[in-house]
Structure formats: C-alpha cells, structure tokens
Amino acid sequence: MQSIFQILMMVLDLVYYIIIAHFIMSWLIQFQVLNVRQQLVGQIWYGLSRLLEPIYGPIRRILPQMGGLDLSPIVALLGISALRIILINNYAAFT
Template sequence: MTSLLQILLLILNVAQWIILAHIIMSWLINFQVLNLRQPLVYQIWNGLENLLRPVYSRLRSFLPNMGGLDLAPLVALLAIYALRIILINNAAAFL
C-alpha cells in the first residue's frame, strides 16, 4: 500500500508542475516574451490549455468573476497542496 501512496503523491507532483508551467507560460505570452505564432510555443500552449481546461472550467464555475484576474490556477494549486497534506498525514492508513 505504500506504493499506492507514492503513486498518488507522484500524480499530484506532476499536476503541480503542469499547472506551474501553464502559469509561467501565460505570463511569458502576456509579456510578449513568447509568441504564439511560433509552432512549438503554440503546440505546447495548446496542449497545456487542452489538458487544464476541464479542471479550470469546473473551478471557474463557482469562483467569483474577478475581471481579468483568473484565480482558477491558484485554487487548483491550493487543492493539490491540501491533498498532499491529507495524504501525508494519513500515510499510516496506507501501511
């Protein structure tokens, strides 16, 4: 059962890095450091958008409209951190 805990923590870690990559890439695109007309940048951005759209859309449905500020990535990261804490604190149940 310890391996199940490690797999769950690995999945949360990968999800965290995907969200962080999406956040950083969105900043770089908005500050015009990256250009979406470049094929590789567009493919990476499109892949991240398609991967995270279902998660963000569910979060945006109950978050208040903040104008141009999107809180969905922040809430997703907080949820990942909370799940990690819950899993680590209950690790004895996996032994």
C-alpha cells in the same frame, strides 16, 4: 499499499508542476516574451490548456468574475497542496 501512496504523490507533484509551467507560460505570453504563433510555443500552450481545462473549468464556474484575472490556477495549486497534506497525514492507512 505504500506503492499506491507513492504513485498518488507522484501524480500530484506532476500536476503541480504542469500548473506552474502553464501559469508562467501565460505570463510570458501576456507580456509578449513568447508568441503563440510560433509552432512549438502554440502546440505547448494549447496542449497544456487542453490538459488543464478539466481542472480549471469547475473552479472557474465557482469563482466570481475578476475582470480578466484568472485565479483558477492558484486555487488548483492550493487544492493540490491540501490533497498532499491529507494524504501525508493519513499515511498510516496506506501501510
């Protein structure tokens, strides 16, 4: 059972870092440091967007419109951190 706990923690860490990479990349695209017309940048951007849309979609439906400001990555990061805390506090159930 401890291996299930470690796998869950690893998956949460991976999703956390993917969201941070997507967040930073969105800022770099917005400030025109990166250009999505470049093939590699475009593939990475659209791949990350498709990968994270199942996470962001339900959050965007709940959050009110903020006039171009997307808070769904921050809410997703907070949710992942909360899940990590819950798993760590219930570690005894996995042993």
